[in-house]
Amino acid sequence: MFIDVAKIFVKGGNGGHGAVAFRREKYEPAGGPAGGDGGDGGSVILEVDRNIRTLMDFRYSRHHKAPNGEDGKSKMQYGKKGQDLILKVPQGTIIRDAETNAIIADLTEDGTTYVIAKGGRGGKGNMKFTTSTRQAPRFAEGGSKGEERWIVLELKLLADVGLVGFPNVGKSTLLSVMTDAKPKIADYHFTTLTPNLGVVEIEGGKSFVIADIPGLIEGAHTGIGLGHDFLRHIERTRVIVHLVDVSGQEGRDPVEDFIKINQELEKYDARLASRPQIVVGNKMDILGEGDGFDRLEKEVSKLGYELYPISAATRQGIKELKYGIWNKLQEAGEIEPTIEIVEENKTYELKEKKDDIIVRKENEQYFVEGDFVEKLLNSTNFDDLDSIRYFQRMIKKRGVVDKLKELGIKNEEIVNICGYEFEFFD
Incomplete structure (x- = not known):
């Protein structure tokens, strides 16, 4: 199962209370204040782990609270700090505030950490409140509460290549013959409802990651069907491979399909229209008497895209396509972010400040x-x-x-x- 969005509640541990205590030793029956400080509460920390592929764990566990700090003790002993709670997330996870939908952080590098809910500070013991006029304070400071909030985790696949096209054009079949991925394949629409990842290997130890993005439909940019859920995964890809069925078996026009998919990409994010794209004419083995491929070739040439004729079922043209994608990746540079990313080291402010009265x-x-x-x-x-x-x-x-x-x-x-x-x- 592929889970790419999860809403969870996180709370940092509360700080421990400071202690009220006095020294009571054999030769000092009326010693001074000796209450220790409370320990800080633990923080909730998100950490990127490249071995995790989905947000499935968060679907069944929605509340995450770090331990509280211990209260201070007598004899000037400080309370123990609460242990930080580490939550592992996949690469490519975006964290949003559930209330405002504002982006808090974008976690893409393996091992990256982000403190999403800070633990509260421990309170001061009564020994910290002594003054020249107050030698024996009988009060201490309480620990402060840890930060808490509802957040939304949103996973955007980190793949070099995004494989797009209308439903049932053969994307899952192509992914299976190019990689070791084993997507479910059947001859009906919307077979694939979740993205699939695969690694394409070519000679010389070269490889790239390709993502089979589930079939798009007209109006996907407005959220029709699962449009937004699918389109978000294309944002991070460096090259788009656009698969078109040129056989006409489904009663569709390949040129019309090609134009519509590109329109959906552009309407969702205009920058996707300028992303390097390779067009693939699939099902050449059952082309029949139609002129679908020829008309598609004329349309594609107008835009300057490369067109590869293949048959995913018979593996015709697969090797040439692999090398074509590899060469296009070498030409493509790093993509600019297609979303607003918070500045490095910028602290996300809670809506209500802790000191508000x-x-x-x-x-x-x-x-x-x-x-x-x-x-x-x-x-x-x-x-x-x-x-x-x-x-x-x-x-x-x-x-x-x-x-x-x-x-x-x-x-x-x-x-x-x-x-x-x-x-x-x-």
């Missing part, structure tokens, strides 16, 4: 939400006066009090802060 009024109730506020709550010891003062100072410093006043809050009214209720006093 949301202050709102709904049904005469006041709400304060956000990761920063939640982390602050986790850091606060409401049994300790210093910790409460720190909480109040940070809330005021971040503008929460001013925003609540703008919404019309009055003293003794209730404010819901991340699920906890507080009375407001100015």
Whole structure:
């Protein structure tokens, strides 16, 4: 089974909480603060593995979460960092944000890694909050949450040559005789519903990869049938081999088919029209009395393409075609990307920043939400006066009090802060 699109949820591990602890040794019964920091959460990392061919594993496992960091410990011991979660993906995988469809990364090189969801930072232990006026803090910092998002993995085949043409023109048969690939072959339309890859070997240790792109139909560029699913795999190919049935057995006109397929490629992406192309007239062994090949040859010559007459069934002209494709590949340079690729080292921004604080009024109730506020709550010891003062100072410093006043809050009214209720006093 070939799976080329998968939607998954990824989440970095949460950072461990800092510890509140004090030194209690035999000769120091009232030692200073000794709470260690929490460990950072593990990150979710995508890694390219050339041995993987499909995204099938992600079809059955859609949620991926990295381990959390450990909480800090006494005696100034730091919590253990959460282990990173490595997800293996095939070469040619594009990562998109599921909400915006924006491209996050394009992974083409074997061994390339990309951090898709960073783990949260561990919180500081109480030993980090000592000051000249606060010698024994009884509070520590909570760990921050790891990044989380839904992403779409989209696989575009990495092949030197893309084999295109209308359904039932003999693409699967041609792939089978040129390579060791064993696609399913039968005499009916849309036999091939998934792309097939094969390696073509010629003398002297030379080889190239060819992809049999499933049969296109008129209107494929608009998404009719499985148009977009098929056309995406042509974007990365350096040479297009356009297979045309010249026998007329299916009641089709070879010149009309040739023109329509090229129109579909151009409408999908104009740059595909300028991609090096070789035209192949198939089923020469059953050409009959029609003039399909001659008319196709005249049309192809107008565009300056090379035309190879073959019979995939009898292997007529296959050797000449292999060398023709190889020579065309030597002339073709590297293709320019046909999609928008993020700049190297450019960080993809989450839609909502981690420090955003949301202050709102709904049904005469006041709400304060956000990761920063939640982390602050986790850091606060409401049994300790210093910790409460720190909480109040940070809330005021971040503008929460001013925003609540703008919404019309009055003293003794209730404010819901991340699920906890507080009375407001100015």
